[in-house]
Amino acid sequence: MKKVRCLLCPVSCELKERERGKCRARMNIDGKLQTLVYGKPCSVHVDPIEKKPFYHFLPGSLSFSLATAGCNLHCLYCQNWEISQSNPEDTVNMDMSPEQVVQGAIDNKCRTIACTYSEPIIFFEYAADIASAAHKNNVLNIWVTAGYINQKPLEEACGFLDAIKVDFKGITEDFYENITRGHIGPVMSAIKLIKEKGVWLEIVNLVVPTHNDTKEDFSRYCDWIVENLGPDVPVHFSRFWPMYQLKNLPPTPEESLILARNIAMSKGMNYVYIGNIPEHEGNNTYCPACKNLAVQRIGYTVTQNNIISGKCQYCGNKIPGRWE
Numbered sequence: 001m002k003k004v005r006c007l008l009c010p011v012s013c014e015l016k017e018r019e020r021g022k023c024r025a026r027m028n029i030d031g032k033l034q035t036l037v038y039g040k041p042c043s044v045h046v047d048p049i050e051k052k053p054f055y056h057f058l059p060g061s062l063s064f065s066l067a068t069a070g071c072n073l074h075c076l077y078c079q080n081w082e083i084s085q086s087n088p089e090d091t092v093n094m095d096m097s098p099e100q101v102v103q104g105a106i107d108n109k110c111r112t113i114a115c116t117y118s119e120p121i122i123f124f125e126y127a128a129d130i131a132s133a134a135h136k137n138n139v140l141n142i143w144v145t146a147g148y149i150n151q152k153p154l155e156e157a158c159g160f161l162d163a164i165k166v167d168f169k170g171i172t173e174d175f176y177e178n179i180t181r182g183h184i185g186p187v188m189s190a191i192k193l194i195k196e197k198g199v200w201l202e203i204v205n206l207v208v209p210t211h212n213d214t215k216e217d218f219s220r221y222c223d224w225i226v227e228n229l230g231p232d233v234p235v236h237f238s239r240f241w242p243m244y245q246l247k248n249l250p251p252t253p254e255e256s257l258i259l260a261r262n263i264a265m266s267k268g269m270n271y272v273y274i275g276n277i278p279e280h281e282g283n284n285t286y287c288p289a290c291k292n293l294a295v296q297r298i299g300y301t302v303t304q305n306n307i308i309s310g311k312c313q314y315c316g317n318k319i320p321g322r323w324e
């Protein structure tokens with residue numbers, strides 16, 4: 001029987017008849033690669049866009065958020081492992097066509113549809129059709145992804161996405177191999193391509209105690225960002241909670257996140273945030289020119305927004321992002 005190779009991601013599965021890819025969501029059926037999750041989201045919610053997190057993209061708006069089962073990485077700390085590490089036949093799924101997803105967004109006053117929670121790459125066909133239906137109705141499309149994708153499909157995705165948040169999980173190949181079961185090279189290439197294509201980009205680094213939290217890790221991470229993306233890409237250093245196969249670790253100490261943020265700012269990065277500590281000032285945006293408070297956030301709520309037409313209202317400095 002005919003084997004097929006999936007070209008979506010660097011795992012590069014070669015599948016025999018009825019064999020399933022490592023992501024669990026794609027299968028060789030009758031010699032053709034088929035998605036098992038089209039129109040079958042297992043998680044659908046309305047979230048503040050700050051929860052993704054996006055801090056420079058339509059602040060204070062709602063995002064119609066969905067995921068299917070499956071993922072092409074296998075992170076030991078996955079916060080959504082019940083769906084990401086499950087076969088689609090083992091999750092409770094809805095039937096939702098792309099048009100129904102868009103209607104859900106409109107009914108719930110969401111300006112965006114977010115493919116999130118698990119990994120949009122593995123439900124690429126569904127996400128692409130949702131995006132196309134969304135744009136026809138003035139709804140924007142965002143992905144929350146680990147960026148473990150091949151260049152060609154990513155180029156295609158950049159054509160239909162308005163913003164992408166990449167979980168850039170660590171700065172060493174060791175971390176990627178041991179903790180995510182992936183490799184760092186394709187993720188770096190994906191992040192650079194997204195920036196090059198001009199899709200709005202934000203980066204998250206989940207700081208995992210003892211695995212990616214040394215001064216040297218933060219320093220190398222920030223050097224790479226500044227060198228390859230420039231100082232204006234928002235970067236969020238987020239607190240880890242003990243989860244899945246890393247329940248033995250403590251939550252990230254606040255000091256580690258402060259250290260990471262201080263290192264980033266000392267290297268000239270302009271928009272550095274602390275995630276999962278709701279009242280920390282590291283949730284706010286400060287104008288890099290006049291240092292005034294540009295956006296204040298408490299948890300996922302925007303409590304003050306001093307950006308007018310994309311500029312700081314105090315000094316007129318342009319703050320990158322999409323603000324309205």
Ligand code: SF4
Binds near residue numbers: 006
């Ligand atoms: S998307 Fe899934 S099937 Fe395709 S190469 Fe990646 S892990 Fe394999």
